[in-house]
Amino acid sequence: MPEFRQNYATKEWIILAPERGKRPHDWARESKPETVAAVDPYVSDCPFCAGNEDKTTDAVYVWPSENDWQVRVVSNKFAALQRDLNPVRNLDGAFLAAEGFGIADVVIEHPKHDRTLATMTVGEVEQVLRGYVARQVAMNADDRVNLVTIFRNHGARAGTSLEHPHSQIIATPIVPPHVRYPIERAVHHYDQYGRCVYCDMLGEEIRQGDRVIMETSGFVAFCPFAAKSPFECRIYPKRHLASFFLLGEQELAELAGMLRTVLAKIYHGLHNPDYNYIIRSAPVGDHDTRYLHWYMVIIPKITIPAGFELGSGIYINTTTPEDAAEFLRETDIP
């Protein structure tokens, strides 16, 4: 029987229609010829490969050193936003506009072309996360910045043509409705119940348990009750914390282990599907707030939102998050 389910925090609805769907193992599509294993570790015209540093802008962050880096963060040469503009709103007739100020970084995650987070060591993944923190802190310091979005596009269906392992960070002067509306719901919940809505949601996911992929002392990974698409995964810190950059050293190491495990389960279990992930933090200046909670969402791109999803915002999910979580729990990684 199909079912509507509501996201406890955002109040968005999805339709779970498993009768139409495949069993989790059906999703494991045949290995792509272009999977990472078949790619060279060095590609001469790749701007992100070690040895080709002159093809990018100067690094804004490197670890451990410019001459022998594992993580190298550069400005996006093809950025949609520019640093030297002024985001003051102005009117174009009756319509509101602003110059396209923003900061757009590319985080080169590894010197070698043939790696991806799922196949790196936990220590390497941890250094990528440390790079995110350093850059989020630097962007927060710009008075014009109000929101920092950290994300990763993996594969053509996820919107990237670049194979070299990388993620991106974009700082914007604007907090858009897509981000603001869930905040308003969270404030409402806090005023009503005196608790963070995400803390309450996490508590319920852990209590029900059948959608949990893994849990450590500080974090939990699960396929959410109202997952919009098959194998949507989320990682939350159990401790109430509104922004990612506030994580401590030990927490970053622990998160790196969990992220690497979940991505490796997706990589091996579903044969390296394309995916997006996003780290959502509170707007700049709201990182001490009691009603927001940072989290990470991983969205394998194995289905296509169509007219109904675009029109109604109600996503049809053909695989239950309970089945997806069980499949991922049972997927072994090397």
Place this chain on the structure above:
Amino acid sequence: MPEFRQNYATKEWIILAPERGKRPHDWARESKPETVAAVDPYVSDCPFCAGNEDKTTDAVYVWPSENDWQVRVVSNKFAALQRDLNPVRNLDGAFLAAEGFGIADVVIEHPKHDRTLATMTVGEVEQVLRGYVARQVAMNADDRVNLVTIFRNHGARAGTSLEHPHSQIIATPIVPPHVRYPIERAVHHYDQYGRCVYCDMLGEEIRQGDRVIMETSGFVAFCPFAAKSPFECRIYPKRHLASFFLLGEQELAELAGMLRTVLAKIYHGLHNPDYNYIIRSAPVGDHDTRYLHWYMVIIPKITIPAGFELGSGIYINTTTPEDAAEFLRETDIP
């Protein structure tokens, strides 16, 4: 210079970054081998071709007659929602859910497999619109229905594998946040200014004029100021009207002419790209409201939303709506 632009009605922002983009004619990708012209008018295993009516459920609407139909509406055999369920909300632990009640129609637009709205006659398109109206009226009459979404998926990138020309209508018991939030903004605008926000937006689009594709006495088609993607097109009635099904006979004929022209310009100018279109009406019971305005949005699927769009809700559009509208105005159709 990149620019932020705000949707006047919904308050959503987009980034216009034309430096990164292509000129409109660059988008006209090479003709696909599978374009409509190369397809047979009859395909023996297509459930929607005339002659194969036994492969579908019984028709809930036909025009002009069951034996010689142009438009035939049937229940979706693979519907995500079912008619015989009860949409009462219930709690699953702390989480809200409901049985998956809904009505899901498939509108078969033409008996022949090798047509699409862009290549049908205006009279044929008008009959498709009349089918929408009849079914929207019938769905509105079910007390459990609160929202009727009419949409069309054209091509694999738009989420359909079925070639035969068809659209879909889904009635849901739920008005989700994606639909409700813009309504709340529209109410706010009405209370503030005493006018429909969409009427005001239309007036400004017509006054500025450079994004208008075409205009008739009753309708206007344009690429909106804050278009989310290249060649996003919208069609609005000039007369304030909250729901599509309220259109009069003459208006339906006039709209059919405009819709067919805009789709033909996209078909010929951009070489039959995949697209979604959506007709958004007010929730059931709100069709007399002074603050909502039905409209149609056409979204060619020539770009892929990536992690930034999913995370922030801010879409990066690489082709200005001014350029897109000029290109479409100048595209000749046979």
